[in-house]
Amino acid sequence: MDIKLKKYSHLLTTKIVVFIVIILCFTGIIKAFVDVEMVNDGDFGIVFEKDYFHSNEYVRESETIISQLTRLLTEYKSEEHILKGGSINEDEVRSEEETLYSDFQVNSKSFNPNLSEKENYDKFKTEYADKISQARDRLIKNDLKEFHSIVQNLEEIEDPLYYGSDGVSVFTNRTQIEKEQYRTYPSYLVFDGYKREIYPKEIEENEHFYQINERIEELEPESQVVYVAFTQEFLTSKMNEWKDHKEVITTSFYQFLAFFVGFILTFLYLVLVIGRKSFTDKEVKLNPIDKLYIDVNLVLLMCLMALWVGLVDSVNIENMDVLVFPITIPIAAVGFSLVLSLVRHIKNRTFFTHTLIYRLIYLMVTFVRNVYDSGNVGVKTVLLVIGYPLLVAATFFMFPVTLGIAAWFAYKRVKSFTAIQEGVARIKDGDIQHSIDVGGKGEFAKLASNINSITDGLQKAVSSELKSERLKTELITNVSHDIRTPLTSIITYVDLLKKENDPSKIEQYIEVLDQKSKRLKVLTDDLFDAAKASSGNIPVQFERIDIISLITQGLGEVNDKIEDLDLAFKFSHPKDKVYIQADGKLLWRSIENVLSNIFKYTLKGSRVYIDIEDAGNEVLLTFKNISAYELNISADELMERFKRGDESRSSNGSGLGLSIAKSLIEIQKGKFMIQVDGDLFKSMIYLPKYKNSND
Structure with missing residues (x-):
């Protein structure tokens, strides 16, 4: 028996059959989920619920009504209350005002960044008063629309029975307003003041009952009451519906477990045998699909998942149980083929090396290594130190010749290095006119040329600095001369005016003063214009x-x-x-x-x-x-x-x-x-x- 297992376990036919089983099991899992989604919104929890009163369905029926009644009583109260603005939250108003204030800052000419925030906000309140009022009216209209929508939803409910009141407004689908009347029904929830009455009592053991408690805590115990009651006819209908759902979902749950176990076992089997022809075979056989890079493979898997979600989302829920097989099977077949390719690469230890990113990095590193190999003095020196002994060993019969060549090469390198060293020392001591000449085209020649370029730059910088200093000196001299000349004339003629009594000479002096002052004005105006233009x-x-x-x-x-x-x-x-x-x-x-x-x-x-x-x-x-x-x-x-x-x-x-x-x-x-x-x-x-x- 063990020999037969080894004989058939790694056959291609066996692998294909197991692969088909995997696809069917995976599709069966998806089908079980779809069935539960259609019947109970994808919730398997109904399988473990004891009865209807312990079910999520009972809480949903009650919570939907209680939630809407709570909103009406605590938030909207009545149409008159909404129209007076009582339902508007101050945070909502503040948010609208902040939006309008941002518009004011960007578009209004009244906004002044030099003013304080309070001063700008006061201007905003005045200028945007109409828009603020319109925003407030819009919030009221939205609340009024939501109020009527909730009221209409409640009016369409015939069962369960409900009653909610805050002492002024009343919302109910029956004429019963006394809580004693609601106690006559086979199941009821009464919340009056700080007391609550729940029947039957096992409802409080429901793990989902906290949802109802969260809603009730929003009520004001002093003035607001909520009653909900289930009629016998409605309760019987819901219990039968719950039992039918539980039966369907329980069947789907066991199908899911069976398909899941089958999927895990078959997948593990394929993972074990894929890529090898026997259990003792150490070499992994790769398929044409394995030529696909790993990272590209992963991207394709994500695209297939997105495609499946998109196709399922576009299908009408009523047709889902029919279309789930033609949608899932082909996508799952391609997807698991890619997954098994990943498994083969893991076994072959090429999961990381067979990626597009790794390939690009490898090509880059190879390129850098090639450049390095062809590279600079340091690299060549290392290669020389390593290569010369190998050359001597290979040509031991002509050792004197190779030694002479090496000595000549070393002498030229040392001579070039010495010339550069001496030249740098002279430049350091201030001889920036010195030029280093080593001849040839090697790295030392390039280094000497770069040093010479530095000295050329130093010469230009020094010349430029000397010229700048000379021009600064001339600038000060010229400015002083041009301004001092008319200024000296003005001072001189002012002194003459103080001593002169001859009207004709006074008139002549004043004319000269007028000319010189205008000249001084022209100079200062031109100086100001020059400074302004250059800035x-x-x-x-x-x-x-x-x-x-x-x-x-x-x-x-x-x-x-x-x-x-x-x-x-x-x-x-x-x-x-x-x-x-x-x-x-x-x-x-x-x-x-x-x-x-x-x-x-x-x-x-x-x-x-x-x-x-x-x-x-x-x-x-x-x-x-x-x-x-x-x-x-x-x-x-x-x-x-x-x-x-x-x-x-x-x-x-x-x-x-x-x-x-x-x-x-x-x-x-x-x-x-x-x-x-x-x-x-x-x-x-x-x-x-x-x-x-x-x-």
Whole structure:
């Protein structure tokens, strides 16, 4: 017998038959659950209930009525009480007000974040008074709707009998109002004051009776009473119905136990024999389905469970007992095939290694290892230390040659390292001009190049710092000179005025004071504008601007200055209109500063060129003029504040115009540059095109 068992236990036919039994047992379990769900909402507890009075069904019948009566008596009371707002919970009102207050904070112009919470809330209460009232009315309407719904539900109940009263409102489906009348029925629940009368007494032994107690505790014992009674006809009907349900569910329960035991035994059997041809076979045989990655397998299992739930949920409950087999069997067959694949991988010890995540990590680690293997000096040094003895052992007959090659290689490496070490020491001592040269293309050459790059950066940083210090010194000197000159004149002429009695000279002195004070005002205004522009703290209103029209109109406004200086302006631009995206006021201020610079420093009687060019996504505006002064300083220095083209500083400029123009253009997302070529001075402004310039 034992030999026959070993012969048939691992046959493919046996496994298929057992697999079919598993599917049938699993489907039988599901069918038992469905039967109980249809009859008793999935509750197997009825199997262990002694009689109807000990059942959950009895408590549900009573609790449904008591719960509704309790809500009417404690919460709603009457329609008049609801309309007066008596049923509204303050927490509900507060929640509605908080929602409206959030809307007030976001959408109301009256909300001021600088005010206190109380001050804002007072404003909210005044401004949103109507909306708060509407929200309160809506809560009342909802309570009124719920009140009538509960009353209608109770009016539709013929049995059991019920009575609920708070001394004013009465809710009942019979004319009986005395509790003695309810005591005449074969089963009743009477809750009056602090007393409760329950018949028959075994009802209090019901494990579900706490549900009724929880509802009764909400009543006010001094004024509210609730009676419920079961008529003999209704009680007999419910008892017979309960017995029928118990019989069906008991049968389903035993079926469930039988199918469950069969499922456990057959599943354990398959787990034991799957993947092997005999009990002594140590090798696990994998199937084509086992090529599926473990994590993908688990995802598919979850998808199958979700599919089953979705299909079952879409089926009408009345047809469930018929459709449970065609829905469950195919999904269970695929699902258990995947589960048994997992079992084979566990036996084969590939449950973790045969996952997509593991595969990806393995490929990544392999890639890193390959990179490491091809890697840096440290890696190569380790490989050299390990590899050289192996090379010597393999070529022992030519040991002197390999030793000489190794010595030559080591000498070159040491020489390169020494050069780098000495070079770093010189740089550390302050010789940042020193450059390290080791030659070749190895790692030491790359290290030397990186160190040289650092020294280049240090040189640039030092040069930049020196230039910055020099410019700061010049800035202080220039600011002091430009402000002190008119200020000194003002002080001098004030002293002269104090001593002068000649009216004609007094008038002359006052005129000079007026000129110097205006000059001082221009300097301070320009200084303030320069600081404000460079900080970027200026609001920008972008708009579509026709740059050709702007320049044409601007030149017309300054035509008098052009004629006074005998300048010839040459304006070159495309035939079609060119639109840019900028702030009109700030752009004209920038252009005005450039023109002002031209008027102050250009050679009288010379030509001034203005060009507008299409530069792809930008528009280039160029101003070119011949300087009346020798330009012996760089363009970068001219862009510095208080820097002028006339080193004698005899002109009326402040040296801030170009700096202000540059800052204003940059906050409009543009670029401002200048170029100096001999006496030719060129200002270039790049501004972004208007996005819909073709419209």
